[in-house]
Amino acid sequence: MRSANRLFTLLLLSLAVIAPAAAATLDEVIAKHIEARGGRDNWDKIRSIRMTGDFTAFSRVAPFTLTRARDNSYLLDTKLNGRVVIIGHDGATTWWNNHWFKEGAERMTGIDSEVARADAYFVNPLFNYRELGMTAEYLGETEYEGMPALGIKLTRPDGAEETWYLDPSSYLEYARTSPGSDFGRPLPQRTFYDDFREIEGVMIPFLVETQWYTRNRVMHVNNVEVNIEVDPAMFSMPSPEGMAELLNMVGNWKVAVAQRDRPGGPLKESELEIDIASIMDGQLIQTNYAMDDGYRVQWSLSYDASRKIYRLTRFHSGAGYMDIRQGTFDDDGKLTLSNLETETPYQGVELTMYGRFNVLEIAADSFKIEREASIDGGKNWWVAATEVYTRRP
Known part of the structure; x- marks a missing residue:
């Protein structure tokens, strides 16, 4: 009887140990991911980032400048198949000057706006998904595109879902699946991250490739500057053509x-x-x-x-x-x-x-x-x- 009681007690203790570990798995994986990206303290020291490099779309290469600031302010300036495309977000309003449609800035709407807002996060939403009103689910050990991965599914406040795939050894992200847009037409997209390099104590991917169906867009980063002076007005939607005065x-x-x-x-x-x-x-x-x-x-x-x-x-x-x-x-x-x-x-x-x-x-x-x-x-x-x-x- 003593042996049976001892066995029962050990079983209860083991369950008590296992249960908290399982509940903490999501937080543990995200904590390791944040540490792999340089740690929250180092990221908190960075207030702005400017990246320059080459943007490839429709098999044509164009220079790009991407500027980020805290509060998810974002400005991408490039060309798409020879036509100017500028996308901005000031923390509230998402806009673009897209010469594929017309010249001049206008508010983005629908799926285009959703995609731009998702790209505007200062690092990525895993850092502060709760503050963003998202929920997270740890998918455990899985694989994506034939590679082992740790999967984390985020659900946005509007119900849209995105899944992040982390390298099990480095805890750096290597892929994300999320809602995408092809000139306003909703479709699933996948994004790949590679060539991480250390800049001022944090890890930044120098290669980002987005794919959907037969199309892809690739950003090759050549240079990164942090804590540069940024005028907040640069992220705000410019006045419509002819209306500034x-x-x-x-x-x-x-x-x-x-x-x-x-x-x-x-x-x-x-x-x-x-x-x-x-x-x-x-x-x-x-x-x-x-x-x-x-x-x-x-x-x-x-x-x-x-x-x-x-x-x-x-x-x-x-x-x-x-x-x-x-x-x-x-x-x-x-x-x-x-x-x-x-x-x-x-x-x-x-x-x-x-x-x-x-x-x-x-x-x-x-x-x-x-x-x-x-x-x-x-x-x-x-x-x-x-x-x-x-x-x-």
Whole structure:
């Protein structure tokens, strides 16, 4: 009986020892992986990384620059088959300037955005998967592409899954499977990591290859710099083409108005408060405000990048129609928008009145709008109103 009790006691003790070890296996493997990559302390000393090298896609090689900063800020600048592709993430917004589709920065959406966000992690998500809202599952000893591996499956907050494969001897990653994108079409992708080299006490792969179906993209790193000076603004989405200066007009304004109803007529002065908003990621600015005579005015202003021209749509509740004006900046920085070319003048009972909308002296806290009119088909113009905008505190 004593032997049976002793055997039972040993069995309980062995289970007590085995159970915590099994529960700690995931944390143990990740801890060894972090140590293999240089250790958390060494990585914590690094605030920014810049990599340069060669990017191969469609069998064509182009230089690339990849800059990373803490908070998962990321900027990749390269060419894809001869066309500029810039991908950025500022920790919140993911964007690209992809000349395969159009020139100019725009917000990334759908699977393209998901893939870019997954590439933006400062090291990789195994370092802080819990902080990222992910769950992890240790798959144990397995193999991938015929090579032995330790597998770890991560599940993102949106339910998407990625699996990391670590070398059982070095604990460095050598492969990852994850959701991918081929010009917006979702598909599975696999990524391989090789040629790890020590830089400032941490291990960085100098070869990264991404594959899906018959395509692949390869990044050969030639140089790595750490803790370089980085302007956080470089990661933010640039203003849409043609809109950088006009976005200074966005805000809350006190407006001094002086207007007349006929050439040489007396000026009537008033003061308004006007709010101008930016929408569609800065592609359009617009306002809707009440005049002191009770009428309302709504206008929107944007840049047509394909035709290299600015276009204004304006609706005055008293006139009751949509006026469309277009134009460009002159060498002095004045934007003149006219409805002569668009043929949308005000048509009264006895007259046809064309209009010009001039935006000038744009600064951080002020600008001016002149509204001109012509009743002889644009031969002569007179200033119908001036509006001086001063930013409200």
